[in-house]
Amino acid sequence: MLGFKKLSLLLTAGLMNFSATAFAAYGLNMPVGVSPLSASMHHLHMTMLWVCIGIGIIVFGIMTYAIIKHRKSKGHQAANFHENTHVEIIWTVIPFIILIVMAIPATKTLIEMNDTKAADLTIKVTGYRWYWHYDYLDEALDFFSHPSTTQEEINNLVAKDEHYNLAVDQHLVVPINKKIRFAFTSNDVIHAWWVPQLGVKKDAVPGFITESWTIIKEPGIYRGQCAELCGAGHAYMPIVVEAKTQADYETWLVEQKTPKNPS
Ligand SMILES: [Cu+2]
Secondary structure (H helix, E strand, O other), X not given: OOOHHHHHHHHHHHHHHHHHHHHHHHOOOOOOOOOHHHHHHHHHHHHHHHHHHHHHHHHHHHHHHHHHHOOHHHOOOOOOXXXXXXXXXXXXXXXXXXXXXXXXXXXHHHHHHOOOOOOOEEEEEEEEXXXXXXXXXXXXXXXXXXXXXXXXXXXXXXXXXXXXXXXXXXXXXXXXXXXXXXXXXXXXXXXXXXXHHHOEEEEEOEOOOEEEEEOOOOOEEEEEEEOOOOOOOHHHOEEEEEEEXXXXXXXXXXXXXXXXXXX
16 A cells, blocks of 8 residues: 555656646647637636636635634534524625626627627638538638548558648638638538637537637638547548738639649
8 A cells, every 4th residue: 555645745746747748748728829819718718717716715715724723623613503694695695796707708708709790701611521611702712621641640650740630731721910700511510610729619510600700910820620529530620721911812812713724
C-alpha cells in the first residue's frame, strides 16, 4: 500500500505535469480568435469563469472555516434548527441576483451571435459525408472541399503532415474586414461547421438553414472540423478558411471563374 504522503506527492507531480503539458500543447482555454464575435464569446466565458471562481472561493472558504472552527473535537455541539425564514430568503435571493447579473452579458452575446443582418457576402455551406461544399451566393461560384490527409498518414505508413487531419484540397477563401454570413445545411445527416478562431460553430441540418456570421480581422489560415458526430468519417472532415485582403480575394475570384485549359 502507498503511504498517504507518497500518494499525494505522486498526485501533485502528475497534476503539475498534466497542466504544463496541457497548457503547452493543447491550450485548454477558448481562443480569443480573430473576429469580434470570438472576442465577445471569450470575454463572456472569462467573466463567467471568474464569477464561478469567486462563488467557489466564498462557499468553500465559509465551509472550511466552519468545519475547522466548529469541529467536534473542540467541544462544539451541532445546532438543531429547522425552517429559518431569513436564511431561506437569503439563499434564494442571492443566487437569483447572481443569475440575473450573468444573464445580461450572456443575452447580449447571444443576440450578437444571431445578428446576421447587413452582411457583405453570403456563403452557403453544405455538409456531406464526409466533406464540405461551399457556394458563394453573390458570385456564382461553388466548389467542394475534401480532406487532403492521405490514408498512408492515417495508418502511420508515412510521416504525418504538420496540419495532419486539418488540411483540405480547396480552402474556403474569404476577404478580411467584411461581414460574412454563413447559411448552413446538409445533404445527408447532421454535421456542424466549427472554426474556433472565427467564433463560428453551427449545426448543418438536412432540410433546414441555420445561420452564423464572422468578420475576420487578420489575413491568415484558420482551421476547424465537423463538430457533430456524423458517422464513420466524422473525425476526418476538416475545414480550412483562408482570409485574404480584399484585393487578393478579388484576384482569387477572377482565377476561380476563369475556365481552366483542358489538358
Ligand atoms: Cu460531419
